[in-house]
Amino acid sequence: MRWVESEFPTGSSEKVLEELRDLPDGVFGGQVPERIQASLVIRTGGDWHVFQQWVQLAHSDWRDALVGAGLGDEDWRIRLDAVLGTPR
Template structure:
């Protein structure tokens, strides 16, 4: 699965170079049940935006999403209907 260009830029900016590639790889390989029929960018962003560029924190968010993707959305403040606006504010308006 592809990662949106704007989220890829965010990840490359906030994670160290080698770690950024590992994060992108993990996101590309997410099983469908983790995506929960949601917009993939929404789930991907929920897994990274509260990590402060930490691989360990990303792994924690990934474990949470594998248990219940809805909890990951709540933890990232992307559970509400305004999530597209939230992502635009965090990542920029262009997908």
């Protein structure tokens, strides 16, 4: 995910990507994995510690992570495209 590499400092971006790859299935709640993964990074400001807080939130309730990141509604793809700056 190029966005993660551009937002997080070198060193922590690799850790973020590893954490995202290693999320257990239960964190996804049957949702599109990209949606949950994006919800964990887009409001972090590139801060590893803030990212860790979002991951803990998702482990507690993935729905809270989606809503908190602004990806809780049906228009989540449009919102994600706006954050990423390019259509997927």
